Amino acid sequence: MIALIGGSGLTELDGLELSESLVVPTPYGDSSAPLLKGRYAGRDVLFLARHGHPHRIPPHQVNYRANLWALREAGACAVIAVNAVGGIHPAMGSGHLCVPHQLIDYTWGRASTFFDGELEHVTHIDFSHPYDESLRERLCQALHQCGQTFSARGVYACTQGPRLETAAEIIRLERDGCDIVGMTGMPEAALARELELPYACLALVVNPAAGKSTQLISMADIESELGRGMGRVRSVLAALLAAL
Template sequence: MKVKIAVIGGTGVYDPSMLTNMRKEKVVTPYGDVELKIGSYGGKPVAFMNRHGEGHAIPPHLVNYRANIDALKRIGVKNILATAAVGSLNPDMQPGHLIFVDQFLDFTKSRQYTFYDGGAAGVVHTDMTNPYCSKLRELLSRAAQGFGYVSHPAGVYVCCEGPRFETAAEIRMYRLLGGDLVGMTGVPEAQLAREAEMCYATIAIATNYAAGISPARLTHAEVLDMMGRISEKIRKLLMQTIAWIEPGQPCECHPAQKDKELDGR
């Protein structure tokens, strides 16, 4: 049976304990080998990927995003639920709140952004008008409301290169541009998932306020502390959403490349 659902665990989400009958599997891709954990929940096979590797050893700018998404594609995944610890730029999105982002602003600099580098792969211009799956976001919102969690159905995620935190001036700029949250891993992960015609949604967890908004200096320790406090909520949210996902259901995310072209415009 192919694995149709995957969870990508970000900072603080390392333990796929909700899954049973777990096994490790190495997937070979043209971009590198990827280690996955595959188990089941509610009779559904589910893959778990630790975005930052064992012991949080891979910084955000060095994550092999192409290998990760390609590996999930190769085992049959159609639906990805990704978690992300973020700083809040929006006073309404307070630490501890969950946000199911609907848009992103990309300020990364040195990553591999596409599977289509020309040559045999061709050149493809993928539509990213709505970069996150509306159906998965709706399921996440419904699950959060059912549990009584404070959540937001939409938000603009600003992705920065990292691994440093942002300056106060950068945060002021991102707010002027309409950003609500700031993180370091959302791009090109969402973009590659759309190229691979997979449904993708991010569960953003506001762990603190961003630089210049927070009254204190930013530390990775406070991010981990908040993620530890909210980890049970995330686990329940993932479990309920997985239970509701219908892997064979058609979605506008899937035919993303139906209008492929082999040269630029």
């Protein structure tokens, strides 16, 4: 069963034929919201609102470990994450969709591993390629099918938040090779890898990153872009699920 994690702008999955709302106990506390189990595009799915419903949990306080653990326990075999991001690369304008192939983690202080505490042995995971290539290819096929303009590659910079970045920080991220910037890509991707859950990201650019526009970043503009873009995201998710 595919799990869909919705970020900012996707706290509900319109069109989901809900069969069950699940509160799954985990060793790490409560997930951000109950897991919604149902049918979407003719497929059984799990849906989780990353920031809760209503949108209330900031990126640095999301219980990523509980979220991923609960999804696996509920039967998820793979995860598609939807992330709202800022655009750094000139191709990543507002409204653009990106399926990133790499990420750089700039967060700190987050509970970022299941291999913690009193362990019998140390465990390292191979994280050379943080996103599952097969899932990425399926996402790209769904984007093509829906006639969307998108980037099939990109480097996601994950920052701590909840504040937005300074213009100087964006210059640094660009120098590091980053194309988009968000606050929720990590440790989510690494935790999925630790649980052996194939994981891919569909990123919607909702604003130019700091210093990439002459205008100040407005939350009203971000919310407007989210409103315009999430309908396209849902159509892509439906096409992906229908093709599985």
